[in-house]
Amino acid sequence: MHGPASPGWLLVALCAATGGYCLLRMRSKVEEQRKAAGGEALMGFGMAAMAVPPAVFTPPAWAWPAYTAVFGAAALRALWALWAARATSAHHLHHLVGTGAMVYMAAAMAASPSFSSAHAHGHDPAHDGSGVPLLTGALLLYFAGYVLLCGVRLLPVAGVGGAALAWGDRPEVARACRLAMGIGMLAMLLTM
Template identity: 45%
Template sequence: MHGPALVSWLLAALAASSGGYCGWRVRRWSSAQACGGRHHLARRESDVLEAAMGLGMAGMALLPGVFWGWPYALLAAVLLVGALAGRGAGLRVHRLHHGIGALAMAYMALAMAGGGGSAGGHAGHHGQPGGLPLLTGALLVYFGVYALWEGSRVLTAGGAVAVAGGPAVTVAAPLPRACRAAMGIGMFAMLLSM
């Protein structure tokens, strides 16, 4: 593997790792005691969606095709309607972000399928770019800014921090944010390869 094929495999590994970690978090939430709180349910929903996005991105990086577009178009519609009907601002923002991500996945699948012949069956080998340049550019800006924002939050997150002379204070763990930043980078890279 070399050139764009290697990039496709690396992108698939990054996305699969991020999606797999989110899937592990879903399993951990399932085995944990059911606290039933709104925050617990929102976090679990977010982990399920991030796992689906990561694993779908890995599949799209290795086997691009129109068949990826339809499930993500349906997921985008459900999430965007759910964002409008959400009860909390945080839940609406999460659903809106994941809806935009699912819409971007559907758009990429359809654009890559119609964007020219594929050599070797890997993303990034197309003879001509697919999709609408303005929409692709807007999505590039969105996911680029998102990846930078989440990446900056990784730097400020930590584990248990010892306060001088006092007990350790737990700060939000950086790994979930690092996974979200990695998936933002993956979406940016996939859009860039169209």
């Protein structure tokens, strides 16, 4: 979340643009698009806010617990949606993992107030010779697999046609946004 400034700004732009598109999807006439878009917009804007380089803006001490609370509430909502689906819903399960990862990262930042200053001096307190924490490694594996799966789903299928759709209803753009957020999550987890 707090690496070099240039990649940090690219991550901010990517996540903010994705969140903006998800807001457009909330106006869709397709109910499935509207339901998914709100949570994805929250994730996009939340990731953008967490990725702002610390040289530009160092969040106040209350920001990390606030992020933890917001994404904890989003995780509970995703858990409720998963339970209400009465079956394994890959979409709700992914949102649960994503919001859980955001809670994990925000809680790690809240627990380590010197994290950003230690990063600026080339020292990472989370890696004092012990390697990658188990949960971080598991999340990295999950999101790497998710990114690969999203990339495969973007490949064009021969013979698929249909009527022109509004921008908020285009499934390939929604998939591209999910791919972008998956890549963003990988980038954020790599800095943990």
